[in-house]
Structure formats: C-alpha cells, structure tokens
Amino acid sequence: MALSRTEVESRVASVLEEALGVDADEITPEATLINDLGAESIDFLDISFQLEKAFEDECSPETPFKIEQGELFPENVLNDPELVEDGRLTDNGMALLKEKMPHVDFSDFESDRSVGKIPELFTVKTLVDFCERKLALCAA
Amino acid sequence: MWIDAITDFESGKRLVAVKNVSLSEDHIHDHFPAQGEKSAMPVMPNSLIVEGMAQTAGILVGSVNGFREKVVLAKITRAVIERDVLPGRTIRYDASLERMDSAGAATTGTIEMLDHSTGEATLIGRVELVFSHIDNNMSGMEFPEHNFVFSDNFRTILKSAGLESLCD
Numbered sequence: 538m539a540l541s542r543t544e545v546e547s548r549v550a551s552v553l554e555e556a557l558g559v560d561a562d563e564i565t566p567e568a569t570l571i572n573d574l575g576a577e578s579i580d581f582l583d584i585s586f587q588l589e590k591a592f593e594d595e596c597s598p599e600t601p602f603k604i605e606q607g608e609l610f611p612e613n614v615l616n617d618p619e620l621v622e623d624g625r626l627t628d629n630g631m632a633l634l635k636e637k638m639p640h641v642d643f644s645d646f647e648s649d650r651s652v653g654k655i656p657e658l659f660t661v662k663t664l665v666d667f668c669e670r671k672l673a674l675c676a677a
Numbered sequence: 678m679w680i681d682a683i684t685d686f687e688s689g690k691r692l693v694a695v696k697n698v699s700l701s702e703d704h705i706h707d708h709f710p711a712q713g714e715k716s717a718m719p720v721m722p723n724s725l726i727v728e729g730m731a732q733t734a735g736i737l738v739g740s741v742n743g744f745r746e747k748v749v750l751a752k753i754t755r756a757v758i759e760r761d762v763l764p765g766r767t768i769r770y771d772a773s774l775e776r777m778d779s780a781g782a783a784t785t786g787t788i789e790m791l792d793h794s795t796g797e798a799t800l801i802g803r804v805e806l807v808f809s810h811i812d813n814n815m816s817g818m819e820f821p822e823h824n825f826v827f828s829d830n831f832r833t834i835l836k837s838a839g840l841e842s843l844c845d
Binding site (some may be wrong): 540555556577580582583585586587589590605 | 749779
C-alpha cells in the first residue's frame with residue numbers, strides 16, 4: 538500500500554534530524570535545507586543515502602528507491618556560461634532546471650533567477666515532494 | 678597511520694582492523710599530562726580513535742574500486758565513544774559498508790576494546806561516516822592524477838594482511 542503524505546513527511550523529517558542534527562520543531566515544510574537547517578554540500582550525499590534506506594522497503598529490487606548523483610540538483614549548472622550569465626540563470630538554464638527538477642516549484646524563483654537564491658529552492662516540502670514522486674514511480 | 682593491521686576482510690562488505698595502544702607513543706603523553714598535583718592520565722584521544730575508524734572504513738570503501746577513487750572522509754554523521762582506552766589495550770575497528778555510489782559511500786562501524794589482562798572484549802563505541810569520491814564531487818576543482826589518499830602506508834598494511842592484490 539502506498540505511504541501516506543504524513544508518513545513520507547515523518548520519514549523525511551527523521552532523516553533530516555539525523556543527517557543535519559536539527560530538532561524536530563525546526564523541520565517545517567517551508568524550512569530551507571541550506572539557509573534554515575544548515576545543510577552543506579556533503580550533507581546532500583548523506584541525506585540521499587539515508588532517504589534510500591528510509592524508503593528501500595517500499596520498492597522492489599527491480600525498481601529500487603535509488604537517488605542518482607545529480608538527481609536532487611543537476612551538476613555543473615553554475616559553471617556553464619550557457620546556463621548562467623551575470624549571476625542569473627539563462628533561458629536554457631531555467632529550462633534545464635525545470636526538466637531535471639520536476640519536484641521543485643519555480644514560480645517564485647523564475648522572476649528573479651538569481652543564482653544566490655537557488656538555495657531557497659530546497660525546502661523540506663521539496664524533499665517530501667521528491668520522495669513522493671520517486672515512490673510513485675517505483676510503485677508503478 | 679592509526680591502525681596497525683587488518684584482521685578480517687569481506688570484499689565490498691566489511692573490514693576489521695586493530696590498533697595497539699602503547700605508552701611509547703608520544704601523543705599519549707600529552708593526553709593528558711600531569712598538572713600540578715594531578716598525575717598524568719594517558720588515554721588514547723577519541724579524535725584519533727575516530728580517525729582509526731575512518732582509515733579502516735576508508736580502506737573498505739577504496740577497495741571496492743581497486744583504490745582508483747580518491748576516498749576522503751567527508752562527514753562524521755555520528756560518533757559515540759563510551760570508555761577511555763588506556764595504554765596496553767587493543768582497539769578493534771569493525772567497519773561495514775552501508776551504501777555506495779559514484780559520489781561516495783556511507784559506513785557504520787563498532788569499536789571494541791580488548792583488555793589483554795582479562796582477555797575480555799568490550800564494545801565501547803559506534804561511528805557512522807560518509808566518504809566522498811572527490812573527483813566526482815568537487816565541481817570545477819581538479820586534483821592530482823595520482824591517488825594521494827592511499828599512500829605507501831596503506832599499501833604496507835594491505836600487504837601485511839595478504840591483500841596487496843586489491844591494489845592491482
């Protein structure tokens with residue numbers, strides 16, 4: 538049976554408590570992983586591993602809950618002049634992020650596109666949405 | 678090096694190493710030296726015990742790809758050490774590979790203290806670590822081509838354990 542949204546939120550919260558050493562009451566849907574919860578780049582690898590463990594029993598070995606490198610955030614975007622110009626994402630950069638990150642809501646970000654605001658895209662809700670999408674795919 | 682020998686190895690799963698703690702090691706005299714009327718209290722620093730686990734688990738992670746990846750300790754997710762280790766004891770690190778992909782690996786491990794006067798082994802700690810394969814992770818940065826992580830000392834320990842073929 539598919540996990541409820543509440544159960545997915547609960548497991549994601551447990552992972553964040555463990556990986557980032559934060560208290561449960563700090564983990565709200567709107568909290569950003571980097572600015573609010575203090576995540577650093579290497580924490581995303583730890584979080585990926587722990588999410589895989591938290592949800593591995595929900596998927597079969599044929600379609601495992603596996604988070605590939607760059608799946609949470611595509612790599613080398615910020616170093617590519619075709620994707621970033623003057624500190625803002627180009628049309629190509631924006632299109633790439635939307636394609637690679639269907640779990641993210643870009644509606645507030647799109648009008649500004651500032652690279653400095655990318656950390657604000659990673660909220661607890663984003664991560665829960667990401668996990669729900671992956672669970673739906675592995676159950677399909 | 679903060680391990681002396683590898684005693685068990687299951688490829689891609691588990692690696693066990695030991696470290697003999699000796700009063701002849703310089704660092705132990707500074708941890709903690711005598712102060713005034715307080716006599717010296719030489720114990721193995723916990724930070725170095727964690728480093729011993731990192732080396733044990735790091736060899737396990739590195740062995741998976743024949744030590745071609747530059748495996749660097751990226752994060753101590755959890756480290757609990759509940760007892761002091763005095764000179765004359767042996768520390769046994771038992772590291773297991775939890776997860777691994779192109780970006781890095783996560784390991785768990787237990788630490789035991791062997792007391793040679795009683796023959797007892799006591800569980801004294803647990804350590805969870807995350808390692809990064811730095812060539813695949815540090816976007817935009819370049820590192821030397823040769824693998825500076827697994828130096829001659831690592832190879833000597835592998836050779837002593839009859840595991841030099843892992844480096845081929």
